[in-house]
Amino acid sequence: MSDPGLDGLAAARLWAAVKFPYLATGVFGAQVIAERGSGAVSVDESWRMHADPELTAGWTPAQLGSVLVHHVCHLLRTHGERAQATGVRPDEARTWVRAADAEINDDLVPAGLDLPGRPVLPRDLRAEDGLLAEQYFEAIRAFAQEGKGGRGVGPSDRSGQSDEETAGGWVDCGSGADGIPRPSSRPGGLPGWQADLLRRQVALDVAAHGKLPGTVPAGLLRWAQQVLSPRVNWRVLLKAELRRAVAEVAGAVDYSYRRPSRRSAVAGQVVLPALRRPVPEVAVVCDTSGSMTADLLAMVLAEVEGLLRALGLARQVRVLACDTAVGPAQRVSSARQVQLIGGGGTNMGAGIAAAAALRPRPAVTVVLTDGYTPWPAEPPKGMRIVVGLIGSRAPDAPPWARAVRVEPD
C-alpha cells in the first residue's frame, strides 16, 4: 500500500473507516492513484480509484472520504456489470450513473455521507427511496419521455447537470459505475475473483454490524443479505423441480419384448428387449380461492406451460381449478384458456385426489396455491407433487412435496 501523493488521503480514509466501520474493508481495499489533470475522481472495475489531486485539494477529509465510500459502493453493488446487463448504451451512461448514485445515496446520505456538491437523491428523479438502480433508471427514462426537456438523457445536458446537481465536477464515476471501458484503462488492479472475495468480506462485516439495530442503513443490510444468501429466481427453481419430476418418471425406462431391440443383429440367437420410455402425463391443480393473486397465478401457469412445451409434453397437460370442490378437468393448449372458477375456502387435498382419479393417471402433478390449505397427511401413491407456493407469506408445504416459493419480483 503506497502513498499515491494525494494530500489528505490518509485522513479521508480514516474518517470513512470510523464513520462507516462496516465498509472499512472496502475503503482500504480500493487502490487510490493520483491522476493529475483528469479533473475527476473515478473508479474502474478493478478496484482502482483515479483522483485528480488538484480537484481533491479543495475538499475536506470528510468530503474526500465520502467520495471514496460512494465509489466503493459502486463496486460493491457491481454497478458496472449491472449496467451492461441492463443494456445501457454509451450515450445513456450518464443517466445510468445518476440512477446508480441514487441507489447508493438514498440511505448513506442520511447516515452521514458528506459529498461535495449536491448528491443525487431519489426525489430528484421523482422516485421513492429504497429502489434499485435499474428501477431509478426506468424512472428517469419515463420522466424524460414525458417531454420535460429530456433532462438526464443523452450527453448534451452534461454541463447543465453538473451545475445543477453535482457542483464540484466529480460526476464521472468511471467504468466501475457504468461498465464502459475507458480508453485510458490499463491492465492490473484486483482480479475478478479477488474482488468477489472482497465484496463477500464487506458483506460479512455489514451483516455483523447489522446485528446491533440502528447501526447499518437498511438498504445496505439488504444488499449484504443478498450477497451472502442470494435469492434465486423462482422461475429457475420451479422449472428445475418440474424437469426433475418429469425426468424421474421418464427416466423409469423399462425393457419390453413387444418390439425387438435394434441390437438383435449382434446377439445372434438371443432375443433382446427394446427400451421403452414412458411419456409422463402432467396435471396442474390451481387454487382459485379468494386469497390468490390472479396476476401471479397467470405468470406461474405460463412458466409451467412454457417448460412443458419445451419438454414436448404440452399435449398431456390437464388443468384443474380447485377451492373446496374441484372443477372439471380442462385440457388446455394455453395458459390464457384457464378459467378460474370458485371462490371461498380451500382444500388442496381434494384437488390432489381429483388429479389422482384422472385417467390416464398423471405421473406428475403441479399444485399452485397460496399455502392456506389443509394437505393430505400422505403423498398420493405413484405420483410426484411439485408445489408452487405463491406469495411471500405462504406457509410451508408438506415435507413430502417438492416446494418452490414464487414471490413477486
Next chain:
Amino acid sequence: MSPNNPAVEALGVAVAARVPVLLWGAPGTGKTSAIRAMAQIMGLPCETVIASIREPSDFAGLPIVVGDGVRFAPPAWAKRLAEAGHGLLFLDELSTAPPAVQAALLRVVLERAVGDLLLPAAVAVVAAANPPEQAADGWDLSAPLANRLCHLAWQTDPRSVADGLAGGWAPPVVPVLPDGWQAEEVLSRGLVSAFLRVRPALACAPPSDAASAGRGWPSPRTWEMAARLLAAASASGASDEARSVLVRGAVGDGAGIEFLAWLSEMDLPDPEQVLADPVSFQLPERGDRAYAALAAIAAAVATDPTPERWTAGWQVLGLAADVAPDVAAVAARVLAKCRPEGTALPAEIHRFVPVLRAAGLLQA
C-alpha cells in the same frame, strides 16, 4: 478464445491432471473446437461421442453370447482409445442425454470402464453441455453424475471473437505438468483437510434444490478432486484466477468461495505470534489485508490487555504507521480504549495525532 481466458487455462490444467471436466456453455461458442485443438496440441487422439444420440448399452457394453457366458463388448471408440494407451474422450451434449444414458455414463466418467473394457488411466475425460435453460430438450444433470465432474463455465468474450474472426483463432495454451507433480498433492490435501476441520459441515453437503443439483457440490469425492486440481494448478504455474475457477468448479460456488477466502486468510500473520515478536511484523501489501491483520492484532490485545501485550501492540502499529497511517489509526483507536491501568503512554501514540486531528476525530 483468448489464451488468457481462465476457463481455457483451467480446462488445460484439468485435462493434464486427468480430472473429468464438464464445460457449460451456450451452443456455438467454440467448446468443441477448443477441446479438439487442445487434444491436438497435447498429441492425444480425440474420440468424440455424442451422448444424446446414444443408448445406455453403448456405454455399458453390448451383450454378446460367448460359449456359455455373456460378454459386454465395448464399442469401437473405446477399443481405439484402449489400443492407443492414452487419449481424450470427449462426451458432447451431455445434458441432452436422457436420464438412463446419464446413469450408464457414471462408470465411464469416473472409472473409465466401458462394458468389460477398462480404459487406460492416461485417458482424459472431457464433457460439454448446454445449460438446461438454453437447450430446449435439456435435462438437469443427475446429482451423482454432476458430482463426478469439475464444472467450468464457458463464456465468450466479444473482443476475442472479433479478433478470432479477423485473424484466426489462437490455439489454446496447454499447461505442462512437470514430472513428479503429484508430490504437491500432499500439501494441497493437507490444506483441504485443515479447512474441513474448521468447517466440517462442508465436507458433504448435497444440494437441496433441483437447480443446483446439476452443478458442482461438496462431497468427499469433489474435495479430493479439488485437492488434485490445486496441486496441478500450482505445479503448472496456472494463474490464481484459473485456480479459483477450478476449485469452485469442483466443489461448487458456495463451498469454493469459502475455501478460497480461508486460504487467503491463511496468509495473514497470526496475531499471537506478532505480539510475541512485534519487530518482525510485515504489513501486508494490499490495504484491506493490512486492515484485516491490524484489526486482528488489536482485537487480540483487547481480549487480554496485559501491559506487555498492549505495549507490543503499539510497537506493531508504530511500524505500520510509516506505510499506512490511516489503517494503523483505526487499530490505534481500539488499543487506546483498552489501556491497562498504570501503563505509561507509548511514544507511538503521538504519531497518530496529526492524522486523527485532520480527520476531525480529535477535539482541538
